[in-house]
Amino acid sequence: MNIIITILLVITGSIGLLLIIALFLKKEHYVKREIIIHAPRQQVFDFLKLLKNQDKFNKWAKADPNRNWEYEGTDGTAGFIISWSGNKKAGKGEKEIIKITEGKRIETQIRFIKPMEAVADVIMETEAVSEYQTKVALINSGTLKYPMNLFIQLLEKNFPKDMDESLAALKELLEKDEQQNKHT
Template sequence: MKILKKVLWSIVILIGVLVIAMFAIGKKYHFETSIVINAPIEKVYEQASSSKKFNEWNPWMSLDPNLKLTYSGNQGQVGDEYCWDGNDDVGQGCHVITALVPNQKIATKMMFKKPFESDATSDVVLTKEGNTTKVVWNMDCELDYPMNLMKLMMDYQMEDSYGKGLKKLKELSEK
């Protein structure tokens, strides 16, 4: 009986800690990482400013060899969109360009449908640094309770994914 009480109290305390953590962490999530590319800003912008070019270095494209993509809108213009439908690793959703500032910024919105519904915004910001281009890739979203507890592990996963994408962008831009 004493062991059962200790187990129950442990469960109650764990749940209490998780609830407190859930509210302390908050819902907003921001991630960003960067890389310096030895290429002119115009060349890097060309690789990032259309859905089809973006998908050449998009780190999630390689996670499903049978990924279905549909494109709409005019490539390289606001409204340029692609939607994807894939396995459990990539899920389902759409990605649309919402703003373009030539050779400076590509702003997008992502609408995830599976494995769960959510929205996020993402920017690719380019800055000329001498003969190189600094690329900052960021993402902002809001995670509902209790999904916001995922934030504790997201930075590692995001750095891995975004890092792979930026390395591929570097390779393509430096050719």
């Protein structure tokens, strides 16, 4: 009986300690990753502004190839919403184009419903490095309410790797398309 009480006290104390720690942790996260793509800026931008294209390179969109997709509005314009529902890894949520600055910036908001409720802003920026090179920046930022802010350090540790993987897939996809366009 004493062992059970001790175990319960340790669990309760650990949870209490984590909740106290969460009071003092930051609530905002911000991760920015960049890559150079050997393709003209407008070509890269025109591809990125279509949310339906993002499942071709985005690691998180590939989490469940059998997820259900729903679309509302005109892709590539402010107000377009792509919703999904999938397995435990994919969860349930929606992504909306909030604002487009033609040729430069696509601002979106992701609203997760499952496995936990959260909102994040995802921005993709394009900048011409040369006539045939484009720097793409992928920015993920948002706020996690208490006590979910305990996970911010984990997010900021894992997001760069996942974002780099998505950007590398984007680079491969667009550079392959650019090579095919040069040969036709």
